[in-house]
Amino acid sequence: MKDKTKAPLIASTEIDIHFYDIDAVQMVWHGNYVKYLENGREAFGSKFGFEYMYIYDNGYIVPIVDLHVRYLHAIRFGEQIIVETQYIPCDSAKLMFNYRILRKSDRTVAVEASTIQLFMTKDGVFETSTPEFYRKWKKKWINSSI
Amino acid sequence: MKDKTKAPLIASTEIDIHFYDIDAVQMVWHGNYVKYLENGREAFGSKFGFEYMYIYDNGYIVPIVDLHVRYLHAIRFGEQIIVETQYIPCDSAKLMFNYRILRKSDRTVAVEASTIQLFMTKDGVFETSTPEFYRKWKKKWINSSI
Amino acid sequence: MKDKTKAPLIASTEIDIHFYDIDAVQMVWHGNYVKYLENGREAFGSKFGFEYMYIYDNGYIVPIVDLHVRYLHAIRFGEQIIVETQYIPCDSAKLMFNYRILRKSDRTVAVEASTIQLFMTKDGVFETSTPEFYRKWKKKWINSSI
Amino acid sequence: MKDKTKAPLIASTEIDIHFYDIDAVQMVWHGNYVKYLENGREAFGSKFGFEYMYIYDNGYIVPIVDLHVRYLHAIRFGEQIIVETQYIPCDSAKLMFNYRILRKSDRTVAVEASTIQLFMTKDGVFETSTPEFYRKWKKKWINSSI
Numbered sequence: 001m002k003d004k005t006k007a008p009l010i011a012s013t014e015i016d017i018h019f020y021d022i023d024a025v026q027m028v029w030h031g032n033y034v035k036y037l038e039n040g041r042e043a044f045g046s047k048f049g050f051e052y053m054y055i056y057d058n059g060y061i062v063p064i065v066d067l068h069v070r071y072l073h074a075i076r077f078g079e080q081i082i083v084e085t086q087y088i089p090c091d092s093a094k095l096m097f098n099y100r101i102l103r104k105s106d107r108t109v110a111v112e113a114s115t116i117q118l119f120m121t122k123d124g125v126f127e128t129s130t131p132e133f134y135r136k137w138k139k140k141w142i143n144s145s146i
Numbered sequence: 147m148k149d150k151t152k153a154p155l156i157a158s159t160e161i162d163i164h165f166y167d168i169d170a171v172q173m174v175w176h177g178n179y180v181k182y183l184e185n186g187r188e189a190f191g192s193k194f195g196f197e198y199m200y201i202y203d204n205g206y207i208v209p210i211v212d213l214h215v216r217y218l219h220a221i222r223f224g225e226q227i228i229v230e231t232q233y234i235p236c237d238s239a240k241l242m243f244n245y246r247i248l249r250k251s252d253r254t255v256a257v258e259a260s261t262i263q264l265f266m267t268k269d270g271v272f273e274t275s276t277p278e279f280y281r282k283w284k285k286k287w288i289n290s291s292i
Numbered sequence: 293m294k295d296k297t298k299a300p301l302i303a304s305t306e307i308d309i310h311f312y313d314i315d316a317v318q319m320v321w322h323g324n325y326v327k328y329l330e331n332g333r334e335a336f337g338s339k340f341g342f343e344y345m346y347i348y349d350n351g352y353i354v355p356i357v358d359l360h361v362r363y364l365h366a367i368r369f370g371e372q373i374i375v376e377t378q379y380i381p382c383d384s385a386k387l388m389f390n391y392r393i394l395r396k397s398d399r400t401v402a403v404e405a406s407t408i409q410l411f412m413t414k415d416g417v418f419e420t421s422t423p424e425f426y427r428k429w430k431k432k433w434i435n436s437s438i
Numbered sequence: 439m440k441d442k443t444k445a446p447l448i449a450s451t452e453i454d455i456h457f458y459d460i461d462a463v464q465m466v467w468h469g470n471y472v473k474y475l476e477n478g479r480e481a482f483g484s485k486f487g488f489e490y491m492y493i494y495d496n497g498y499i500v501p502i503v504d505l506h507v508r509y510l511h512a513i514r515f516g517e518q519i520i521v522e523t524q525y526i527p528c529d530s531a532k533l534m535f536n537y538r539i540l541r542k543s544d545r546t547v548a549v550e551a552s553t554i555q556l557f558m559t560k561d562g563v564f565e566t567s568t569p570e571f572y573r574k575w576k577k578k579w580i581n582s583s584i
Binding site for chain 4: 025027030031034035038061063064065066067068069070071072074124
């Protein structure tokens, strides 16, 4: 039997850089990468059945509580980027992702990033134990029983 | 008795232009002015007791259905602008505003604009007759009985 | 011989709506459509050899001087839109485009819009006569001799 | 003699939260805080004579190479925030800032953040030694000789 726990869950999505993404020094404005990371999470959700609306329909939103971005290489107008979003398994009631953003033409790494999200009920309370629907999702995709 | 109908209702607000507002050709990106117009409407709401939340608490949202912007003069990094927002009275169930955006330093007119908003219930239905709370507001501020 | 003057020049591009495009009343924030219109012009430029950088390399930028947007139907999270950008021929030194933004799933028209751009030299002077490179482009694509 | 090295350099600026800052779950969208940090750096530059244009006129841009944001408390429509930006002295050719973003009404800490910037020449080369103009600025403000 294949051990799912060893296969990292990664989704990849491509984004065109537009004029409005570029700042006064002719590079993508650094804050725009936060949008691209969100694109990456959406692509992950689509690929692995963990969309924002699926989470919401199960009673939760998943606000970002930690964001770390390292900028390695500037991206410019007219270029295309690839956002790779990798799910990082952990035992607590969190969503952790690592990201790489690559320039498509030559796969130069432009950005490395990570985010942590918590589960919050619609009443605004942070969930401290793993929600049941998330436990099932983990069981299915990473063979986790926690 | 003072005839309120003749005094235009105008609110004015100042905005600093930041690095992230500037585009690749060193001007404020044209789409950002839509934000400044929203700032202008918020300033109008504060001054004349017609805030977004007041409208919402009365059961409505007021989506923009028409936006017209004429760009007359570019604004640059580090400049300050003044947004003047004028209420345009009309008899139907609409909110109409005209705007002027001026460079603060010399009052050069950078942008002229106008918007039209309709009243929509929270169920997503456009209201065709003037909502009662808006009728009262108009009575108070522009001496209108319609 | 085919009469190029009768075939409208239209480019079409698809855009995914992301979480960050959505406002507090669960619709695409109205100002974001200005980005989508820019996407439309970029798609037009790619299809018909009139990219921003081509214009720039010929000595010009083409700032928006007039923007008109009519909002007909709200777009929501997770939907896809199609931006159709049509070149409107005119005899003066202008770029005029009309746009339709459609919800992809059922082709409901969400937005109709138009923009006017002028040719500005890199020194910031508006060009009153048609630049030579634009004249050639018009000759090629719309069989215009003006 | 007052020991400048012990007095932290901190600038503070206030920001109104607008409708367009709010996301579909009624909070400030997490990516917008990157703008507020930029506001904070601009306020710091104004207060301590280290504006973006001053840096630029001395031959450099200072791109962000590292961004870390911790989100502690959500901010909502109509609230005001205070961004406190503190310069963190270091001996290498870097700019390091720590930030606190507070809700103005009750000084709840909404966000803690830090950024690192490097000095890049206009030719796109990172400077490894401290630029002379920055050395002078440090001498003046933090009594540093490095």
